[in-house]
Amino acid sequence: MQSEQMPAQPEGNDGSQESGQNSQDIEDFIYLISHDVRSSVRALLELPNWISEDLEEAGFPVQGQVAASIELMNRHTSRLDRMLVDLLTYSRIGRMQxxxxxxxxxxxxxxxxxxxxxxxxxxxxxxxxxxxxxxxxxxxxxxxxxxxxxxxxxxxxxxxxxxxxxxxxxxxxxxxxxxxxxxxxxxxxxxxxxxxxxxxxxxxxxxxxxxxxxxxxxxxxxxxxxxxxxxxxxxxxxxxxxx
Structure with missing residues (x-):
């Protein structure tokens, strides 16, 4: 099965080429920001769990309102991570394949x-x-x-x-x-x-x-x-x- 590398943007006249370049620049920016920010978000997902484990080992079990707050933090951070993944997917459509x-x-x-x-x-x-x-x-x-x-x-x-x-x-x-x-x-x-x-x-x-x-x-x-x-x-x- 033959395949060909997909171009970043279709060819067109000068106006469409300029518009295509602007779109390409925006998607490049989305890709870079989503990729870099996601590494920080992954840390935010892991840190509360590490803190909970450290407290447990020190004899201070996390429970009650503190546990509920950590769960809420994890839920919102997971949602942010999902958004970044989907933004990365959006920026990759028609590219790198x-x-x-x-x-x-x-x-x-x-x-x-x-x-x-x-x-x-x-x-x-x-x-x-x-x-x-x-x-x-x-x-x-x-x-x-x-x-x-x-x-x-x-x-x-x-x-x-x-x-x-x-x-x-x-x-x-x-x-x-x-x-x-x-x-x-x-x-x-x-x-x-x-x-x-x-x-x-x-x-x-x-x-x-x-x-x-x-x-x-x-x-x-x-x-x-x-x-x-x-x-x-x-x-x-x-x-x-x-x-």
């Missing part, structure tokens, strides 16, 4: 091996052995974001997720459906914005970057991403077109 013709079935298998799918959820597929030509990391980011979105925003601890693909002319149309609460029509465009969650962050794990990554990947490959009715009736489906 090769464009290949990839099997959707193989990509989904890899994602399901790596993702922390709750035991109550069942994933089915109808991918028709289709292949897609795109960055080898981008396809994994796309599928991981779509499946994670389906179970993280579900209103039950169990559910169904269906991954399907079809050809529409020369385009591959990929969809991930769930049987969750769905998305109200007034929010169906907003959910693709960066750092957007429709529920309080204390109620749902995630940074609000998942569907922003999906939209960015779709746009990169001259396609689109939208919310459509779910195959289950209840819930929603995120449909991604790759040209």
């Amino acid at each position: 090769s464009v290949q013709t990839l099997s959707l079935d193989d990509a989904l298998d890899q994602v399901l091996e790596e993702i922390d799918l709750p035991t109550g959820f069942v994933v089915t597929r109808d991918l028709k052995a289709l292949e897609v030509t795109m960055g080898n990391r981008d396809i994994l980011t796309l599928l991981s974001a779509l499946i994670s979105n389906a179970f993280r925003h579900h209103d039950k601890t169990w559910g169904k997720i269906h991954v399907a693909a079809r050809m529409d002319g020369a385009d591959v149309v990929l969809s991930v459906s769930d049987d969750g609460p769905g998305i109200d029509e007034e929010f169906r465009e907003r959910v693709f914005g960066a750092m957007i969650t429709l529920r309080p962050r204390d109620e749902v794990e995630g940074s609000g970057m998942g569907l922003a990554n999906v939209r960015k990947i779709a746009n990169l490959y001259k396609g689109s991403a939208s919310v459509v009715p779910s195959v289950y009736g209840r819930g929603c489906s995120i449909e991604v077109r790759i040209s």
Whole structure:
């Protein structure tokens, strides 16, 4: 299977090249800041535990309000770390990878091996052995974001997720459906914005970057991403077109 190194930005006229360079500079900045800040955040995650262990060894067990405060600190620091990871992922879309013709079935298998799918959820597929030509990391980011979105925003601890693909002319149309609460029509465009969650962050794990990554990947490959009715009736489906 042949592959080619993906360019940082597509070619265009002078105006588009300047805009592309500005976008590249911003994403380089996001990458550097996220990478460097994350090392400090990792230290903030570890230090409270080290302090607790030292106090325990000294005969001063951490309990009550102090233990609750440390737990709260860990929860917020973990959330910040998740945001930085997702910002790094966002900055890497379309970069540092090769464009290949990839099997959707193989990509989904890899994602399901790596993702922390709750035991109550069942994933089915109808991918028709289709292949897609795109960055080898981008396809994994796309599928991981779509499946994670389906179970993280579900209103039950169990559910169904269906991954399907079809050809529409020369385009591959990929969809991930769930049987969750769905998305109200007034929010169906907003959910693709960066750092957007429709529920309080204390109620749902995630940074609000998942569907922003999906939209960015779709746009990169001259396609689109939208919310459509779910195959289950209840819930929603995120449909991604790759040209």
